[in-house]
Amino acid sequence: MTEGSLGAPTRHPIPWQEESYYDEEALDLELRRVFDICHGCRRCFNLCDSFPQLFDLIDESPNEEVEDLSAGDIKNVVDSCTLCDMCFMVKCPYVPPHEFDLDFPHLMLRHRAVENRNGKTGFVDKQLAEIDRNAAVAGTLSGAANWASKGSNGVTRGILESVAGIDKRAHLPPFQEVPLTHKHVGHGPVANAAAPAFGRKAAIYATCYGNFNDQTAGKAALDVLSHNGVQTRVEYPACCGMPKLENGDLPAVASSAEQVAAFFEPIIDEGFDIVALTPSCALMMKFEWPLILPDNAVVKKLALATRDLSEYIVEIAKEKGLVPIDEMKAEIGIHFACHSRAQNMGPKAMEMLKLIPGAKPSITERCSGHGGKWGIFKENFDKAVKVGRPAARAVSKGDPDYMVSECPLAGPHLRQIMESGGQKDLPARIGHPIELLAKAYGF
Ligand code: SF4
Ligand code: SF4
Numbered sequence: 001m002t003e004g005s006l007g008a009p010t011r012h013p014i015p016w017q018e019e020s021y022y023d024e025e026a027l028d029l030e031l032r033r034v035f036d037i038c039h040g041c042r043r044c045f046n047l048c049d050s051f052p053q054l055f056d057l058i059d060e061s062p063n064e065e066v067e068d069l070s071a072g073d074i075k076n077v078v079d080s081c082t083l084c085d086m087c088f089m090v091k092c093p094y095v096p097p098h099e100f101d102l103d104f105p106h107l108m109l110r111h112r113a114v115e116n117r118n119g120k121t122g123f124v125d126k127q128l129a130e131i132d133r134n135a136a137v138a139g140t141l142s143g144a145a146n147w148a149s150k151g152s153n154g155v156t157r158g159i160l161e162s163v164a165g166i167d168k169r170a171h172l173p174p175f176q177e178v179p180l181t182h183k184h185v186g187h188g189p190v191a192n193a194a195a196p197a198f199g200r201k202a203a204i205y206a207t208c209y210g211n212f213n214d215q216t217a218g219k220a221a222l223d224v225l226s227h228n229g230v231q232t233r234v235e236y237p238a239c240c241g242m243p244k245l246e247n248g249d250l251p252a253v254a255s256s257a258e259q260v261a262a263f264f265e266p267i268i269d270e271g272f273d274i275v276a277l278t279p280s281c282a283l284m285m286k287f288e289w290p291l292i293l294p295d296n297a298v299v300k301k302l303a304l305a306t307r308d309l310s311e312y313i314v315e316i317a318k319e320k321g322l323v324p325i326d327e328m329k330a331e332i333g334i335h336f337a338c339h340s341r342a343q344n345m346g347p348k349a350m351e352m353l354k355l356i357p358g359a360k361p362s363i364t365e366r367c368s369g370h371g372g373k374w375g376i377f378k379e380n381f382d383k384a385v386k387v388g389r390p391a392a393r394a395v396s397k398g399d400p401d402y403m404v405s406e407c408p409l410a411g412p413h414l415r416q417i418m419e420s421g422g423q424k425d426l427p428a429r430i431g432h433p434i435e436l437l438a439k440a441y442g443f
Pocket of ligand 1: 085108
């Protein structure tokens with residue numbers, strides 16, 4: 001048996017429309033087969049909380065065998081997985097085409113899909129995944145919603161913790177009264193035909209977070225792209241469905257994919273590239289959706305047209321260069337977010353920031369521990385802090401002038417870890433690296 005495969009790693013389509021996918025006996029056998037391989041390997045012991053749980057459960061079982069694990073033990077391992085994809089992307093030598101055919105995150109997803117079909121997804125998980133409905137309500141009542149969800153509001157946060165299980169210490173992002181799509185429709189044809197990227201067209205997929213919560217990265221992206229001659233527009237047809245993927249609600253994710261792809265198809269036909277502001281959403285559009293709907297040509301077309309924001313800036317820079325950038329002497333700590341890494345495109349934030357003369361970026365490749373909505377729950381928050389501590393330490397090493405993360409959840413979470421650890425010289429914010437490029441341009 002060889003370790004590692006000679007072929008490039010690949011991922012199988014997810015057969016969620018086949019009845020056999022939900023066969024609980026077959027799933028149990030597959031979980032035990034994979035857990036046994038992991039038990040013998042243990043490379044992923046420090047990636048997250050899922051693997052330490054698995055290994056401890058096996059080691060403490062009567063025969064120290066996977067066979068001893070109960071259904072509850074298995075569920076604990078599954079529930080600790082944030083679907084960050086790191087084990088598949090960076091550690092596992094047994095991913096397809098290796099004969100072991102091991103895709104740990106997608107196996108966790110299958111377990112959740114079975115639970116979801118059996119009506120076992122938690123009520124709060126289901127409600128939190130209704131992003132567009134929640135954003136519409138919270139946007140209308142943004143003042144009250146933001147007041148109630150503020151960390152300093154002990155009374156409402158205490159109620160939220162006891163009713164919904166959301167840890168009162170967890171950072172909850174404020175809502176904007178006006179979505180990005182209503183504030184910035186984009187920039188029409190740019191007059192400056194001398195700008196190096198003149199002629200390119202980008203439709204910014206605002207993503208739910210960039211549209212309703214933190215619009216800083218979106219504004220910076222519009223400024224930088226427009227300055228370089230790119231014609232832009234901002235669109236938000238619907239959420240990409242990542243929170244529903246976390247719930248294993250694959251029919252709902254498929255429906256989001258169909259809706260968003262159908263919306264963008266005529267825009268792609270007009271010559272626009274699709275640029276996602278948030279790595280998790282780019283990952284969904286480029287990789288997860290085509291595996292969920294492998295026969296859908298429009299979804300495939302969208303996947304090919306989609307770029308992560310940093311990836312897009314680097315792409316246009318390589319094509320014809322960028323408008324000269326002012327010198328900005330600064331040490332920059334970059335947190336390389338899991339869902340940026342999982343896009344298999346290399347460290348584009350690092351490449352992008354190296355375009356700033358005088359900038360000295362350095363990269364930290366560790367999970368922040370937040371994991372979508374996983375890290376805000378009371379039963380997970382302490383683990384989310386524990387997993388993220390090494391990343392927080394590494395990104396702030398050497399006391400850099402700026403710290404950035406492409407993941408809008410990881411940034412505030414890392415800052416919170418630094419703050420709770422008593423770190424001095426806290427950064428004002430840990431935002432998207434595009435904000436520094438916009439700053440260097442003087443925006
Ligand atoms: S996907 Fe991430 S959280 Fe899940 S088991 Fe793999 S490394 Fe851990
Ligand atoms: S996922 Fe792969 S690398 Fe990680 S412990 Fe299991 S077999 Fe080893």
